[in-house]
Amino acid sequence: MSKTVPDETPLPIRGFAAAALVAAAAAAAVWLAQASLSDYVVTLLAVLFLNAALAVSLNFTNGFTGLFSLGHPAFMTIGAYVAAILTFPERRKGTMLPGLPEFLATTELSLLPAILIAGAVAAVVALIVGFPVLRLRGHYLAVATLGLIVIIQSLATNWDTITRGGSGLSGIPRLTGIWWAFGFMLVVIAAAWRIKFSSLGRAMMATRENELAAECVGIDTVRVRMLAFVLGAFFAAVAGALLVHLISVVTPRTYSVLLAFNLVVMVVIGGSGSIIGAVIAASAITVLSEALRPVEESVGLYGMSQVIVALALILVLYLRPQGLFGSGEPMIVRRLFGGDRFGQTP
Amino acid sequence: MLEVRGLDVFRGATHVLKDVSFNVARGELAALIGANGAGKSTTLLTLSGLLRPRSGLAVMRTEGGEIDLTRASAERIVRAGLIHCPEGRQIFQSLTVAENLAMGAYTRSRREEIAAATAEVHELFPILKERASLPAGSLSGGEQMMLAIGRALLASPKLLLLDEPSLGLAPKVVETIFDVIARLKAQGVTILLIEQNAVMALEIADRAYVMENGRIVLAGAGRELMDNDRVRQSYLGVPL
Numbered sequence: 001m002s003k004t005v006p007d008e009t010p011l012p013i014r015g016f017a018a019a020a021l022v023a024a025a026a027a028a029a030v031w032l033a034q035a036s037l038s039d040y041v042v043t044l045l046a047v048l049f050l051n052a053a054l055a056v057s058l059n060f061t062n063g064f065t066g067l068f069s070l071g072h073p074a075f076m077t078i079g080a081y082v083a084a085i086l087t088f089p090e091r092r093k094g095t096m097l098p099g100l101p102e103f104l105a106t107t108e109l110s111l112l113p114a115i116l117i118a119g120a121v122a123a124v125v126a127l128i129v130g131f132p133v134l135r136l137r138g139h140y141l142a143v144a145t146l147g148l149i150v151i152i153q154s155l156a157t158n159w160d161t162i163t164r165g166g167s168g169l170s171g172i173p174r175l176t177g178i179w180w181a182f183g184f185m186l187v188v189i190a191a192a193w194r195i196k197f198s199s200l201g202r203a204m205m206a207t208r209e210n211e212l213a214a215e216c217v218g219i220d221t222v223r224v225r226m227l228a229f230v231l232g233a234f235f236a237a238v239a240g241a242l243l244v245h246l247i248s249v250v251t252p253r254t255y256s257v258l259l260a261f262n263l264v265v266m267v268v269i270g271g272s273g274s275i276i277g278a279v280i281a282a283s284a285i286t287v288l289s290e291a292l293r294p295v296e297e298s299v300g301l302y303g304m305s306q307v308i309v310a311l312a313l314i315l316v317l318y319l320r321p322q323g324l325f326g327s328g329e330p331m332i333v334r335r336l337f338g339g340d341r342f343g344q345t346p
Numbered sequence: 347m348l349e350v351r352g353l354d355v356f357r358g359a360t361h362v363l364k365d366v367s368f369n370v371a372r373g374e375l376a377a378l379i380g381a382n383g384a385g386k387s388t389t390l391l392t393l394s395g396l397l398r399p400r401s402g403l404a405v406m407r408t409e410g411g412e413i414d415l416t417r418a419s420a421e422r423i424v425r426a427g428l429i430h431c432p433e434g435r436q437i438f439q440s441l442t443v444a445e446n447l448a449m450g451a452y453t454r455s456r457r458e459e460i461a462a463a464t465a466e467v468h469e470l471f472p473i474l475k476e477r478a479s480l481p482a483g484s485l486s487g488g489e490q491m492m493l494a495i496g497r498a499l500l501a502s503p504k505l506l507l508l509d510e511p512s513l514g515l516a517p518k519v520v521e522t523i524f525d526v527i528a529r530l531k532a533q534g535v536t537i538l539l540i541e542q543n544a545v546m547a548l549e550i551a552d553r554a555y556v557m558e559n560g561r562i563v564l565a566g567a568g569r570e571l572m573d574n575d576r577v578r579q580s581y582l583g584v585p586l
Binding site: 199202203205206209210212213214215216217218219220327 | 394396419420421424425429430431432436437438439440441445448449450452453494497498501
């Protein structure tokens, strides 16, 4: 790949070293935050990191590949239940979930293997859903994933022996902390970055831009879309699993269609396809909705923050339809972390 | 190099190609002419694996072996060297000119070879070098066509399928495009060209096929067809 934009001044540090340095600085800030701020703020930060990771992972489909998926809440629910059942203390499983099959009733995993299995299960579900749907052109995926949310929700409500039905699972061990959320966000950002500026990322963006042309240069567009969808589902499930180990409860309604909407808004405001944009938009919206909560309560206008988020979306679509950064990354970040101009909307 | 026998293709319920048979020999420039809706583009889409025939045979033979175009995936067909430059300048609009060219080399991995191929394309179409860092969507129609052909060339075609390269272009640009097609032929690239501009196509074609309503109705050397009354009347606008 030829460099199309010459770098004006050489940066003292670039590529992996720069990324490591920025990550270390961020980690130091996180350490400072969790040492000095209240539990409430620290938990909020963890939620913020998970939201950022979710928005970035939605970018695989909705940004890079130009698909429109609403499926994140479904995959998060799958991830949450799978991981929660796996990490639940064995001695309490008997009273909480007496109907569990033997092999589940006697297992008690630590967080890491549990979230990996959760991600894998969601990835398999994405594969099954994607197989028929991703062959079709148009917005079939939006409809199919919307349906998937409903299916997973009713499955979680009615499969009592595994899920305890509508009352959900409570008392999930609080294994996630701010460090898990932060680390996971870094992993998702790094993975997205590596993919975006790789041949797979280019194939995704070519598929988004012009499917016929993409096939004519030898891109298997169905496979590319499938990869984007499955990767997004995997990360969504892991995030969903991490989040319930933070709030220690999961019900069939923990992750709803509303969440899908909010995540789509984050991606659109950040710029569909922009990783940094998604992180910034996710952070801003998380902080905004949390800050508006006390206001809502004092004026008695519940749901106001949701209205404001929706208004923000309309405003962005009206004033800057490409979002904060279009589908690209801010110049300075690109130069720091390495990554050519590819996919930059001018 | 390309052998097509008894190809029947349906699009939805419509029987578009009916028992289509033709050949393209190695190093040859073959033209497929005919009116709108005759089935020319459908033929190319079928050969590049983007449409599947109901029945019939389409095989490409190269030094690398033989490939069944009716079964192989579009990706494998590209890797085998059959490159389809589709109708209507299908470029990646928001990517730059350089990136568009780079996408052409998607199936190739040797950097030096890609760089050399890019230099060759720049030599054929100097404007693409000048505009390298501009978004492809900002190019003029003619430049976009050059970019589409350049991108196809970066895939290192053994058999190049060109669908209406002169469509909607100014006469001067059409000349440039045809010059390049002639040069590619001289370099030994086998070409199957679809054209509505039958005069220009027949002038440079070694062999030509006339398609009407999904059937090949006439075949012959390019010059020969130019003198054919039926062709003269229907496609060259010459009254009898």
